[in-house]
Amino acid sequence: MSSAETMSIFSPALSARFDALVLKYPVKRSALIPMMLYAQDEVGYLSDAVIEEIAQRLDLTMLDVRNVASYYSMLRFKPVGKYNVQVCTNISCMLRGAYDIFEHLEEKLGIGHKGITADGVFSLEEVECIGVCCWAPAIQVNYDFHDDLTNDKVDEVIAAYRAKAGRADAKGESANA
Known part of the structure; x- marks a missing residue:
């Protein structure tokens, strides 16, 4: 410039x-x-x-x-939630239940692919590969990986981020931080 x-x-x-x-x-x-x-x-x-x-x-x-x-799938042209949940559905994750995980997240969060929760805390998307095939099924939340998942483990992950978002909001931090 x-x-x-x-x-x-x-x-x-x-x-x-x-x-x-x-x-x-x-x-x-x-x-x-x-x-x-x-x-x-x-x-x-x-x-x-x-x-x-x-x-x-x-x-x-x-x-x-x-x-x-x-x-590049990691670059976005629209806003996402404070925590962007990416569910890998490539072959390794798919064979180990990624679509079940994705459907569970859709139900739990009340949003579909590329959706954002009403409170702006979570967004959800299906992605092709996040590179952790050995530990499938896996998700990435912002830059954090969570692998070898079950629906119960996903619930724990979401609860932890929801609690973290609550603490951030209580401190007056922006929802997009």
């Missing part, structure tokens, strides 16, 4: 991180995926404003950024 465009939608710390990140690569575009991940962590998803600023920072078009982002 030029000095005339010093306004950023990102925090000063993330803006500084982006400035340093661009300098690490011989080609600016190489910083695209890390930038999108960091931006998503701060904002919650890749909004049009996020995509526009990243494109400007890397001398790319918004279409360039959107095309790369659309390839």
Whole structure:
């Protein structure tokens, strides 16, 4: 971004991180995926404003950024819950009951694929693979893996995150933190 465009939608710390990140690569575009991940962590998803600023920072078009982002299932264009529950349904997990786990979560949370609970605490999605085939079936909640699951274990996981969300809300933290 030029000095005339010093306004950023990102925090000063993330803006500084982006400035340093661009300098690490011989080609600016190489910083695209890390930038999108960091931006998503701060904002919650890749909004049009996020995509526009990243494109400007890397001398790319918004279409360039959107095309790369659309390839990766971990990058989102819409908000998700504070805790995004991803259920792996790839072959290993599927054979060990992933669809039962997914259906159990749909019922427990009262939402379907890509849904968000009314309180904004949970979102749910079916994903192709989270890379823990040896410990199937598995889910990923934000960046945390939970494996070798049963419906009872899933209930414990959800209860722990629900309690954590309650503590965060009691402290006045944002629902998207």
